[in-house]
Every structure is written in structure tokens, then in C-alpha cells.
Amino acid sequence: MLIGRAAELAELTGALERAAGGSAALALVGGDAGVGKTHLVSALVRTARDKGCTVLLGQCAELGESMPYLPLADALWAAAHDGAPDAEAVRAAVGARPVLGRLLPDGAAVEPGSEPGQQQLFGAVLGLLGELGAERPVLLVLEDLHWADRSTRHLLTFLARVLQRERVCVVGTYRSDDLHRRHPLRPVVAELARLPNVTAVEVPAFGPGETAAYLAELSRGSAPVTAEIVERVHRRSEGNPFYAAELYSAEIRGGGLDRSGLDRSGGPAELPSMLADLLLSRVERLSDAGRWVVRVAAVAGRRVDDELVRRVSGLDEAAAGEALREVVSHQLLVPAGTGYTFRHALLREAVYADLLPGERTRLHAAFARLLADPPEGTRGSAAELAHHSLAAHDLPAAFAASVRAGREAARLGAPAEASEHYERALELWDAVPGPEAAAGTDLARLTLAAAEASAASGELRRAAQRLRRLLDTAEPADAALGCRIRGHLATWLGELDDVSEALTAAREAVAMLPADPPTAERADALAVYARLLLFRDDDGEMPGLAERAVEDARAAGAADAEANLLVTLGLYREAVEADPGVAEVFARARDLAAADGSPLVAGRAAFHYARTRFDRGDLAGAARAADEGARFMLDNGLGWSTPGSIIRSLRYLIHYTAGNWDEAIRLAADFAVRVVRPHEAQMSAYALFVEVARGSPAADERLRWITPLLGEDLFLNYLARGLAAEHALWRGDPVAAGEHVRRVTDTIYGSTVGVLRLAATGLWAQAEIAAAARASGDGDAVRAAAETADDLLARARRAAAFTDDGRPRAWLGLEGHAWLARAEAERRRVDGVLDPDLWRRAADLFTYGDPDGGFVYEVARSRWRLAEALAERGDRDGAAAQWRPAVAAAERLGAAPLLAALRDLGARARLGGARPAAGAPGPLGALTAREREVLKLVAEGRNNREIAAALFISPKTASVHVSNILAKLDVTSRTQAAAVAHREGL
Structure with a gap:
């Protein structure tokens, strides 16, 4: 029975119904430990199953950051093996996505070199949920997110942002009382709560009436609960249902508090320690074997099964089975799927805290031994082994398991956890004997692996700093390794915009290995160096170096390096040599990288292949190429990676340009409006092209969310402000438009080719400002507008003539030439000339x-x-x-x-x-359509010359029209005529 939670359940049920209707939803359920979050969500699960939904239910464990995607793996495993009608569909959906199968206990081991990127795994989860949701609505429950690993938190954030029309409802629970100021879940909850598809549900404590109803339900079959007991239990439990149940249990056993609220010693009873005593009193009533089983389960921290209990407890099969039966009958452990869990996490915490230090260490050691030699047909978890070994103070075992756990996390697409495991291993390196033999690698390679994991999880500065420290302390004896380390460092420094240091590191990387024989390591270094030279090539070595590097990469069999070099060379030839064959170069790079299994490199090449056709005016060919590229990235689970997002944005832009706006709007349905991160805001900003051009109110809503992020990303600032300027111009606010343009030209986009469209927009604004200033006789404002316009046109001409690094530009693209022509025409408008x-x-x-x-x-x-x-x-x-x-x-x-x-x-x-429509009968009824137009301008304060310019007539004709208007309105002055026009709403 669900007591006192009707409103909260209604909110969750509403989210589930919205999801069932095709509008994906996410609900975050918070509350103190023991307040009834699981009970509430269990009611939702029952409702979902009654409605025929597919239910995926997973739980985090208190193992710190060690086990990536634990609740997801838990949910998939349970759903595929619980005998539900849709279990076969879940198994099929997981089986079609090997990257997800690797998460499961019986999944195939991941071979080195087959590591999926995190975005691929996220894409696989999105695809699985979408596939299952096409058949029936899906409820995915992730419990105890306060214990979630970082990858699970990232996955939750990803799903909250990208789930749109899928019939999926995601529900996460967490202890709000655990979210201290620096808890890693706290910013995630705050961020997600801002999203429109997220429902925040806070489960409150019971009021006195609800506590009474709850205790009455607990007392069914026994003596009725008295008002005195209700008052005492409610006061001491503070309305927490779990506390109330334990306190009431103590009352009816005769072991509770006296009426004063003091414990038997007469001293004040603090609730946490008192509750622990109450919880442990349940354990004390068990047999010796039963108590031992509960303690074993507390150290396990996760679901336990019969075999696990038997092996770790040392009991024989019969004794272990009997002990488990006893523990379950006392409702300390409850069946869950194929194993058992504690009735409440607080019970497990109390039992674990009550273990003596020696007991705890020995049990952790027993689990470590078991995990080091898992039963046949299962795959042990290196992360759990590291956790238990460390708790057992077995540093050599913890070190070796941490290294293995790092590799395992990397292969599962969990770079954040891989980084943490490698970090722990590096900390233990000097504390264990024979670390190289135990790790199967040396310190330099382990440090590089840790840096790669940090970079893959988005921590580029941390990754670069690791490698800087490594190179400062010791030069690797292996030159190929030294080359690789410097190549990675150069790549990350380049992405951090430290081009000077990046170029230095790249040159050192290339110099570390001889050109003959060609090697894959040197080819990778050359690919990095060539790409950096696109931004700064003072000696003009780029084309020759890249061409030789392509041959070397081919000779070394380094297909990904060859593909990267081809893209870089194509970009150079396009900008400097106007090579018409660059599209074929990009296509060759794309096909080469795709065949080599390098989807990110293939995505980079596919983008430039489509973009090149777009720049040459082949809109149909560009649309096909962008569609193919986007499909390739989505099929590889990389649709939401940076290359995937870029090519999907280009696909939208092509349809916008070609005038296929309905298709563009369909594509933009995936571009979230309420964004909180620059990467999301970039995609969102593309949707402004159509929204601004159509004058849609949606543009205002989108800009409201984008604007706070403009200072965090230069490209976002360029893209969104340029379109915000157009929006302001259509609204008749050229001053605001000019300010938007100025705040972009103050950045690097004031000198790159991107300034062409921006300059044309800014010149439009200055033309409007100058026209208004001329009408009011403000000569200073006219001159200021002309000076701003001259600067904008000079920027546009310079960008059209020279590349970003100052070389003469050989190829601009058809659109670029058109925007430059528009800028030239707008500049003449600033002077009042329509040429x-x-x-x-x-x-x-x-x-x-x-x-x-x-x-x-x-x-x-x-x-x-x-x-x-x-x-x-x-x-x-x-x-x-x-x-x-x-x-x-x-x-x-x-x-x-x-x-x-x-x-x-x-x-x-x-x-x-x-012709404008004639007005209704009245004072203006006698005026012709043209006279009404003239009167409107008279009411605006225009003189005859300004009226003539606006209506493309001569000043003399304008004067005749004004005289006729005065006569027909029977007024003697322009002021009186204007008053009539205003009164009549003209």
C-alpha cells in the first residue's frame, strides 16, 4: 500500500504517460535515506508493467567510482533474464549491439584494440531504448544515483538531452541528504532540473497522520497501534518511514524508547546511533550462520547469490541455504532477480559499520580471492577486485587489479573510470614490488594510458599535464614511445589553442624517429604536425611535408594517419591552390578511414567532402553526401560526437540553403532549445536560420537559452550573434543588431572568412542607422555609421583575399563571393545609395x-x-x-x-x-489608396522629399498629394492631418 505519496506518484505517472505518447521524459526522485524513494518507484514500476511497458531496473552500488555503467548493466541483465514477456526483445536488442553486450557478466571479453568510444556506447544505449520504445513504452529506472560512477552520470545527462520523440521514461533516484556541496551528482541534478523534459520529485517526510496510517498498516494482524506510540514514533523518526518502521518494531518487541524519548541508559538518544542499534538488533536475533551470511552480504555491497555466499562464508551448501532462508524470512535480505539484496541500504551500512576491522579485512580478502578466480563461464570484475584488494590492504593485488580495471574500463567506453583506475595504480607504483611485471607495462606507458583516458573523458589539461611531467622526469628509452607521447601532447595542446608549444612538441615527435623505415608512430606524428601547420606555417613547409607523409603512412600501413593527412592536404590545396579535385581527396580519405575502422577520422573526411560540394554550389550532391555522412556516424553510434554533430548541422544548413525549409525544420527537431552547454547550444543555434527568417517566436525562446553561454564558446558567439543581429533588424532595431556584430568582430571571427556574412549583416544595420540619422539631421551619427561600415567592409575584403595565416586565398567558395558582393552593396546603402x-x-x-x-x-x-x-x-x-x-x-x-x-x-x-486595400468608411474614406500612403508618411513626420523617396515619386507629385489630402480632410495643416491619421489608426 502506498501512503502519503499520491502527488509524487501522479507526477511520475504523468512523465510515464508523456513518454508513452511519444515525448521522452526524465524524472529525478530525491529524498532522505529511508524516506521511501524505492517504495514510490516500485509503485511506478508496477503501474508501468500493468500498462504493458518494458521495464529496465538497475541499481548503483557503494563502490565509489570504480565500476562503470553498473546500473545500466544491472538493468539490461535483469531485463534479459527475468522471464518477462519482453525479455527476448531485450536480449535481441542487446545482442544487436556488441558494445552493450560487453557490459554484461556473461558478455564476451573485450579484446585489446577494440575499445569503443564513450559516444559509441551512448549511441548504442540510445538506439536500444529507441528500438524497444518502438514496440512498447520503456521505463528505465536507475536507483541510488548518489553512488553512480562518472560514466553513468554522463550517460544520464546524455539521455536527458538527446531523448526527444522516443517512447522512453528515465527515472533516477538519489539521496538528497547525501548531496553535500562537492558531491559529483549535485551539479548534474542542478543542470538537468533546468531541462523542459525533466521532472524533479522530492519525496517528503510523513506528517503525523501519514505516520499513523503507515503504522496502522504495519500493525495489521496484531494489536492496534495506540496514539501514544504513534506520537512517540513520529517524533523520534521525524516522519522518515524506514526509521518509523524500525522504531515501531522495537516498540512492539518491548525494546524501544521510554516515554521520555531516552534510551535505556538514560542518556539522550541520537537518531543515527539509536537507529543502528535497532537495525542490528534484528541481526542479533539470527543464528550464528545467519549473522555471518548477513555480514558477508554487507561486504559484498552488491547483489549476492547462493554460490557467492557459500564460497565466501565457508559454509557448506546445505548450511548456506538454510542460513539464507532464515535471513530472508526475517526480511533482512530480499530476493532480487537471480540473487538477494538488503531490504534497505541503511541496513547494509549498519551491518558493515559494525564489523570489526579484522573481520572486514578478512572478508574483503575472501572476496578478492574469489574475484581473482571467478567461476567458469563468468567474467570477474577487475574494478571490484581492486576495491576489495585495497580494502584488504593487499597493495600488490590492488595495484595489478587497478591496471586491469583501467584497461577494462577503457574497452567498455568508460574513460573517466579508466583514468581513475590508472591514477590509483600510478599512486601505488612505488609501493609494490616489481610493478612492471605486475602491470605488464612500464611507468611511461601506464602514464600515457592514464593521459589518454583523461583526454577521452574531456580533461585535456589534465592529460597534457601528465605527459609534461613524464617528459620532465624521464625520457622513455623507447624512441617510438617518446614519439607517440609527444604526438599526443601536441594534439591536446593544439586543441587547447596553445599552438606554439603544440608545434614544438610535434616537431620533436617527428624528429625522434628516422624517416626510413617508415613507421606508424612517425606517420601519426606527421599527421599531427601537418594539421598544426594549417594554422601556422612560417616556413611554407606544409604541402611538401604532407605529400611525403602520405607516402610514408601508406608504406607503414597506417591508414588512419594517411586519411588524416589527406584531409589536411585537401584543406591546404583548397584554400591556397584552389585545387578543383579536393572533393575526391576527401572522399578517398573517408573511404580509407572507414575501411580501417577509424570512424572519427572518416567523419572528419565525410564532413569536408560534403562541405566542399556545398561550397561549389552542388546543393543536391552536398545533401546526398551529408545524409550519407550523418548516417555513417549514427550507424557507428557517433551521431552525438563532435564530428557527428558537425555533419548533422551541415546537413541542416544545406537544406536551409536549398530552400527545403520543412526538411530543415524536421532535422532541427533534434536540436534542443533549452541548452546549458556550449556544444548543445551550437547545434541549437543552427535552427535559428529558419526561425529568424520566418519571424518565428521560437527564435526568442532559443536565444534566451543560448545567450548565457555566448561567452563560453567563440564559434557559438559568432553563429548565434550573427543570427540574433538579423532577428533584431527584422524587428526594426539596427542598434541592437550593430552591437551583436561588434561583439563578434572583437574576436578571431572578425578576421576569418566567417566575417563575410557577419559584415554584410552589420552593414545592413549601419545603413538603417545612417538613414534614420539623415532623416533627423544628425550628421555625427551618419559619419559614425560610415566609419563602422568602412571597418566592416575592410574586414570582409581582407578575409576574402587572404587565409587566416596571411597567405593569398585562392578559393573562397560561391557563397563567400556572394556575401562579399552583398557587403559591397550594403556599404553603398550606408551612403544613401541603392546601386x-x-x-x-x-x-x-x-x-x-x-x-x-x-x-x-x-x-x-x-x-x-x-x-x-x-x-x-x-x-x-x-x-x-x-x-x-x-x-x-x-x-x-x-x-x-x-x-x-x-x-x-x-x-x-x-x-x-x-494596391493597399481601401479603408473603411469614415474621415479617410474619401482618400485614394496612394493618398492614404502619403498621409501615413505625413503622420510619421516625413517632409515632401522624404515622402517622394519612400514612394518612388517626385517631390512635386508628393506635394500635390499632400494638398489634396488637406482639402479632403477639411484641415489646414499637416499637423492636423497627422492627428486625423492617428485618431483613425492609420
Whole structure:
């Protein structure tokens, strides 16, 4: 029976129902130890099973950070073996994903060299949940997250962000009273609580009435509980159900507290120690064998089974079985899947704390011996072995197991845990005899493995610092190892933007090995060096070095290094030599890396292959290439890795450019709106292209979440601010737009090729600012706008002419040339000049040579300005010829702000027969449509010359219209006419 938890269960059930409806949900259930989190979640599990859901239930264990993905492995193992109707489906889904099968106790051992990346494992989990959810809703419960390893915390965060339309509900429980200020779960909970699909449920303590109902339920079949007992138990338990149950049990046994709330010694009873006494009093009622079994189980810390109990306790099979039966009958251990768990974690903690130091050490040693020689057909856990060996003070065994656990964690795609295990091994290196023999490696290689694990878990600075310290203390005797160490150091320093030190390390790495014979280690070092030279090549050695390195890598059989070098060489040739064959170079690199089993390198090459076709205006070919690249990354479980995210963003951008906005929106459904990390915000920002162009309110919501992160990532700042500037311009706020642009040009993106689009947007803003300043007679503001505009145009011209490191740029890309033309045309607008030739050039360049294709939206935007320029010169037929296709494109795209601007232009310039609708009868009813347009401008304070410019008529004609308006309205001044216009809502 569930007491006092109706509201909390309703929240969880609601999350489950939303998931069943196709909107993935996550719920975090917090509360003090013993408050009833598991009881609440058990009720949800029963509800889910009644509704036909697939239930995956896993539990963390109090083993620190040692066992990666323990609750996930626990959930998959139990679901695949519990005899439920969907067990076969779970087994099939896991079997189709070997990376998940490796987590299970009976899974195949992982061979060295077959390590999956963490993103691959995350992708496999996402795929499994999606596959199971397609058949029936899935409830994944992860209990006791306060004990979760770091990889599990990362997995939980990943699922919270990427689960969107899957029929999956994830529920995690944790002890809120354990989350001290520096607890690693605390920031995770705070971060996830901000997400829209996350429900936070805090399980409160019972009130007096709920405690009474709870005790009444416990007393069924015995004497009714008295009000006095209820009051005393509630006061001492403070409403904690587990405490209340233990206190009540003591009361009815006659071993509880007296009425004063004091224990039998007469002293004040502190709840934790008193509770421990109550819990242990249950154990004391067992036989000697039963007590021993409970103590064995407490040291195990996880599920225990009959065989484990028998072997560690030393009891024979019959005695062990009888002892287990006794313990279960007293509800100290309860059956769980194929084994047993403590009825409550607090009970296990009390028993463990009560063990004498010698008992604890001997039991840990017994578990270590068992794990060192696991039963046939199972795979022992090196992490558990290390844990028990360390607790048993067996440092040599703990050292060897830590090394093995690090390797095992790396092969399971858990680099954070691998780093921790290696760190422990390094700490024990000098404390054990013969460490090299025990570890099967030397200190330098173990340090390198630890650094690689740190880097793979995102801790690049820690990884680089490890290798710096290693090189400062001792040079590895093996030159190939020294080369590899420096190559890794150069890579990580480059990613940390320390290019100077990275280049030094890369040169040293290359110099450590002779060119002949070619080796894989030297090929890898050359690949790193060549890539760094793209950013700084003072001696011009890049092309020759890369070409020779490709041959050396091929001769050494280093396919991944060869593929990386081909990509780097292709990038160089594209920018400096305008080589038209670079697409084939990127394709060759992609295929080579894919065949070699290097998906990240293949993803890098696939991105540039698609991007190159995109830059050359082959939008259909680029879309196919991006689709193939994204599919490849998703199939390899890397869709949410950095290369996977980049190629998926490019796929969106291609469809946006080609005018396939509905498809772009479909792809953007995976781009979260409420983001809290720069990487997520980058993907989210791409969705702004369509949202801003359509004037969607969703753009405001997206920008609200992105804006706090702009200072954390330069590319995000560039991308989001550029689109925020356009958003502000469509809203009529050029000053805000100009500020967005300025805050990007102050960064490196003020000088790279990325400044082209940004400069054009900034020049649009300055043109609007200058026009307003001229209308108000503010000459200083006009001059300031012109100075800002000159700087922006100079940046654009420089970026178009030179590469980032100052070399002449041979290839810019069709879009780059078009944006430069747009910038030139906007600069003339700053001076108040609409130049038809400049705008025609921009429109033509944006077509990419296809009058009916190209960059559809930007062609329409350029034709808008071209039509305006032609109308200003009196060429209404020419203006209409540009205006009509621009209107058609804006209507098809749903580009509401552009369409409104085009219709306004059509009305003012009388293009294509466009006429504003006549007004309703009233004071303005006698005015013609054109006179209403003139009156609107009069009401805005425009003089005759400004009215003429706005409506593409002569000042004399404007004067005639004003005179007619005054006569028809029967007023004597422009001020009175303006008052009538305002009163009538014109």
C-alpha cells in the first residue's frame, strides 16, 4: 500500500504517460535515506508493467567510482533474464549491439584494440531504448544515483538531452541528504532540473497522520497501534518511514524508547546511533550462520547469490541455504532477480559499520580471492577486485587489479573510470614490488594510458599535464614511445589553442624517429604536425611535408594517419591552390578511414567532402553526401560526437540553403532549445536560420537559452550573434543588431572568412542607422555609421583575399563571393545609395549559376533590394521583374519578415499592380489608396522629399498629394492631418 505519496506518484505517472505518447521524459526522485524513494518507484514500476511497458531496473552500488555503467548493466541483465514477456526483445536488442553486450557478466571479453568510444556506447544505449520504445513504452529506472560512477552520470545527462520523440521514461533516484556541496551528482541534478523534459520529485517526510496510517498498516494482524506510540514514533523518526518502521518494531518487541524519548541508559538518544542499534538488533536475533551470511552480504555491497555466499562464508551448501532462508524470512535480505539484496541500504551500512576491522579485512580478502578466480563461464570484475584488494590492504593485488580495471574500463567506453583506475595504480607504483611485471607495462606507458583516458573523458589539461611531467622526469628509452607521447601532447595542446608549444612538441615527435623505415608512430606524428601547420606555417613547409607523409603512412600501413593527412592536404590545396579535385581527396580519405575502422577520422573526411560540394554550389550532391555522412556516424553510434554533430548541422544548413525549409525544420527537431552547454547550444543555434527568417517566436525562446553561454564558446558567439543581429533588424532595431556584430568582430571571427556574412549583416544595420540619422539631421551619427561600415567592409575584403595565416586565398567558395558582393552593396546603402548593379551582382552570385536554384532565400533578399533600387530610378517594369519572383520565393518559404518588406515595397512602388486595400468608411474614406500612403508618411513626420523617396515619386507629385489630402480632410495643416491619421489608426 502506498501512503502519503499520491502527488509524487501522479507526477511520475504523468512523465510515464508523456513518454508513452511519444515525448521522452526524465524524472529525478530525491529524498532522505529511508524516506521511501524505492517504495514510490516500485509503485511506478508496477503501474508501468500493468500498462504493458518494458521495464529496465538497475541499481548503483557503494563502490565509489570504480565500476562503470553498473546500473545500466544491472538493468539490461535483469531485463534479459527475468522471464518477462519482453525479455527476448531485450536480449535481441542487446545482442544487436556488441558494445552493450560487453557490459554484461556473461558478455564476451573485450579484446585489446577494440575499445569503443564513450559516444559509441551512448549511441548504442540510445538506439536500444529507441528500438524497444518502438514496440512498447520503456521505463528505465536507475536507483541510488548518489553512488553512480562518472560514466553513468554522463550517460544520464546524455539521455536527458538527446531523448526527444522516443517512447522512453528515465527515472533516477538519489539521496538528497547525501548531496553535500562537492558531491559529483549535485551539479548534474542542478543542470538537468533546468531541462523542459525533466521532472524533479522530492519525496517528503510523513506528517503525523501519514505516520499513523503507515503504522496502522504495519500493525495489521496484531494489536492496534495506540496514539501514544504513534506520537512517540513520529517524533523520534521525524516522519522518515524506514526509521518509523524500525522504531515501531522495537516498540512492539518491548525494546524501544521510554516515554521520555531516552534510551535505556538514560542518556539522550541520537537518531543515527539509536537507529543502528535497532537495525542490528534484528541481526542479533539470527543464528550464528545467519549473522555471518548477513555480514558477508554487507561486504559484498552488491547483489549476492547462493554460490557467492557459500564460497565466501565457508559454509557448506546445505548450511548456506538454510542460513539464507532464515535471513530472508526475517526480511533482512530480499530476493532480487537471480540473487538477494538488503531490504534497505541503511541496513547494509549498519551491518558493515559494525564489523570489526579484522573481520572486514578478512572478508574483503575472501572476496578478492574469489574475484581473482571467478567461476567458469563468468567474467570477474577487475574494478571490484581492486576495491576489495585495497580494502584488504593487499597493495600488490590492488595495484595489478587497478591496471586491469583501467584497461577494462577503457574497452567498455568508460574513460573517466579508466583514468581513475590508472591514477590509483600510478599512486601505488612505488609501493609494490616489481610493478612492471605486475602491470605488464612500464611507468611511461601506464602514464600515457592514464593521459589518454583523461583526454577521452574531456580533461585535456589534465592529460597534457601528465605527459609534461613524464617528459620532465624521464625520457622513455623507447624512441617510438617518446614519439607517440609527444604526438599526443601536441594534439591536446593544439586543441587547447596553445599552438606554439603544440608545434614544438610535434616537431620533436617527428624528429625522434628516422624517416626510413617508415613507421606508424612517425606517420601519426606527421599527421599531427601537418594539421598544426594549417594554422601556422612560417616556413611554407606544409604541402611538401604532407605529400611525403602520405607516402610514408601508406608504406607503414597506417591508414588512419594517411586519411588524416589527406584531409589536411585537401584543406591546404583548397584554400591556397584552389585545387578543383579536393572533393575526391576527401572522399578517398573517408573511404580509407572507414575501411580501417577509424570512424572519427572518416567523419572528419565525410564532413569536408560534403562541405566542399556545398561550397561549389552542388546543393543536391552536398545533401546526398551529408545524409550519407550523418548516417555513417549514427550507424557507428557517433551521431552525438563532435564530428557527428558537425555533419548533422551541415546537413541542416544545406537544406536551409536549398530552400527545403520543412526538411530543415524536421532535422532541427533534434536540436534542443533549452541548452546549458556550449556544444548543445551550437547545434541549437543552427535552427535559428529558419526561425529568424520566418519571424518565428521560437527564435526568442532559443536565444534566451543560448545567450548565457555566448561567452563560453567563440564559434557559438559568432553563429548565434550573427543570427540574433538579423532577428533584431527584422524587428526594426539596427542598434541592437550593430552591437551583436561588434561583439563578434572583437574576436578571431572578425578576421576569418566567417566575417563575410557577419559584415554584410552589420552593414545592413549601419545603413538603417545612417538613414534614420539623415532623416533627423544628425550628421555625427551618419559619419559614425560610415566609419563602422568602412571597418566592416575592410574586414570582409581582407578575409576574402587572404587565409587566416596571411597567405593569398585562392578559393573562397560561391557563397563567400556572394556575401562579399552583398557587403559591397550594403556599404553603398550606408551612403544613401541603392546601386542596382551591385545588388544585381549579389543576386546573381547567390543563384550559384542556377537562375531557379542556389541560395533561395538570399536570392530573394537580394532581389528585394534590387527591385527597390530599380524603382528608385523609375524602372518600375525592371523592379517588378525582380519583385515578383522574390515574393513567390518568400511565400513558398514562409519567410514572413521578408514577405512583409516585399509587400510594403510593392505597395509603395506600385509593382505588379499591388494596391493597399481601401479603408473603411469614415474621415479617410474619401482618400485614394496612394493618398492614404502619403498621409501615413505625413503622420510619421516625413517632409515632401522624404515622402517622394519612400514612394518612388517626385517631390512635386508628393506635394500635390499632400494638398489634396488637406482639402479632403477639411484641415489646414499637416499637423492636423497627422492627428486625423492617428485618431483613425492609420
